[in-house]
Amino acid sequence: MNPIPLPPSDKSPLVFLELLYKLRVRDVMSEHLFSLPRSATMRELQLLMAEKRITGVPVVENRRLYGIVTIENLIRAYDQGAIEAPVSDFMTTAVVTVEEDMPLSIVMSYFAKYDYGRFPVLSVDNEPIGIITARSLSTRLLLELFKAVADLEAKLPPPPPVSSTCYFKTFRVQKSDFEHAGSAATEIKNTLAARGIPPPIIRRVAIAAYELEINLVVHSDGGTLTFRADEDDIQLIAKDTGPGIADISKAMQEGFTTANDWVKALGFGAGMGLPNAKRVSDHFHIASQLGVGTTVTIRDELPKK
Amino acid sequence: MTLSELWHATDATTLWTTPEADAVPCANVVASDLMSDVLMTDEDCPLLVTSLVSDQSIRTAHVVGAVGVLIVNGKLPPPEMAKLAETLHIPLARTALSKFRACVALGKALAR
Known part of the structure; x- marks a missing residue:
């Protein structure tokens, strides 16, 4: 099941659509990028996942993204008895990435299109600088929606005066x-x-x-x-x-x-x-x-x- | 006649009251186990006499402005009922007399 069911449609509320175009990947991504070198073992991956409570780790060396290893890869390594093998043996190299200045509307369509729970974020210089997950996206969107609704409410005309004795x-x-x-x-x-x-x-x-x-x-x-x-x-x-x-x-x-x-x-x-x-x-x-x-x-x- | 004197007339034991509440004058009595009937009464500031030991006796007494509740037939109200009586400031007492005999005793006391 995809964590974000559908990209927004033209019938979505205007305030929501505006947010999706206004907010960029850099506004939503997690900047705490936990990564591993290609030589790290699947065991090290397991320990990092457990410690940081994450389910996917980009493989990075010299500021260059080589792939990504996820919990599915870890399970496969266990199945094959290869827990001490390097992550490069199991990582996915065809990584779908997003750019830091992409609007959120495109990222949402990515979540709908690809069955991935996370996308590494690349800078304009193609360096991995963060990661965007369904959770970080939905949390930030909710916060922004609260703010947008509060701004809208502040613009509403004041309610008619109510008798203080009512x-x-x-x-x-x-x-x-x-x-x-x-x-x-x-x-x-x-x-x-x-x-x-x-x-x-x-x-x-x-x-x-x-x-x-x-x-x-x-x-x-x-x-x-x-x-x-x-x-x-x-x-x-x-x-x-x-x-x-x-x-x-x-x-x-x-x-x-x-x-x-x-x-x-x-x-x-x-x-x-x-x-x-x-x-x-x-x-x-x-x-x-x-x-x-x-x-x-x-x-x-x-x-x- | 004060509420305290009516307690005395029915040989009642108070479960919750205050000296001020006991000094309140009372000239009317409403006796029923059916709170629907009590809610129909137009008596002013009555003493409610009932054998219904539930919160509803206290709430009904509060709603009709009763000065107190007298539980008859020697029934012992549950602790929650006494607690609600305290919360709503409704003096609560119990007597071993039947409802009929309690009413006779109250009638005689009020006629004096």
Whole structure:
């Protein structure tokens, strides 16, 4: 398998293509070039590979590249019982090299074209000065991409001013997670208290949040509970990814439940969750589709200051 | 009547409380093992009486603004439940009385 599956296409994001043309081999290559002379033994190659944790070593003498020996060559030497033979007996002499000022776009196409994990880098004077591996390339590319994205983000217009009193948080609620059920409602209640919301409203919102959270734990395949508070109102949105409610009007009837005995033993599943959540909210909306999920939106208005 | 006096009326042993929390006045009681029912109550600052020994009793008490939780039937809450009571500052006590007898004792105490 080639470490870099495909050269970039014209459909790649522009910022990526620009990087591939802007960056040169010298920007990405490893300058720590570990090499061996032709007379070095395969045993020495093995020790160097183990010490430096590398899988391919160029064979260099007098600043001239003669070949490359890789782990495959080492295995072959072992097979033949020739571990003390010189690397020149096993090295590949038809070495594919890259030049230091080549753009990365060409190197990527090399990785796709040749089944090699590394390419020695030659200077303009044809001297080996480094090595480029799939790993060094991808690491550097990632770093450059992070930088490019950060530059792009810095150019984005500033976000519209948000009221300093606006609070927003989304809690993830797992299916059947009774251990943490209610922790979101607890946090919501504490947040509202810290914001100085009148206690009767805190109680209504906390009860609604708790009912919705328990519903997510008991009835859904998991979902989120989003809480937003500003100067005018408080909103709760419980959204799950299934299984959906077959008959919403039945689900809204007090006492109607599909909960099992296990849930009832934990003190819930009395069929009062949705009706109670509606009871304690100024605005209540529910939408559900079988196989898709359910969204309950609740809003409580705050008294005008 | 203070919470401390209600503990006394039901011969309860406190598992977690503070002197300040015990001094809080309490005039209402909600008794149920079904937290769904407790969440329906409109009682103001009630004492929650239940035999449900789980975190959900404490969380429900916190959500409805209960001043404390009394566990009946001599049940012993697990350590995590007492820990959560401490975290949420909900006084927690247990009594050997049944729920019915605890409610009778609380009713008599509150009527005095």
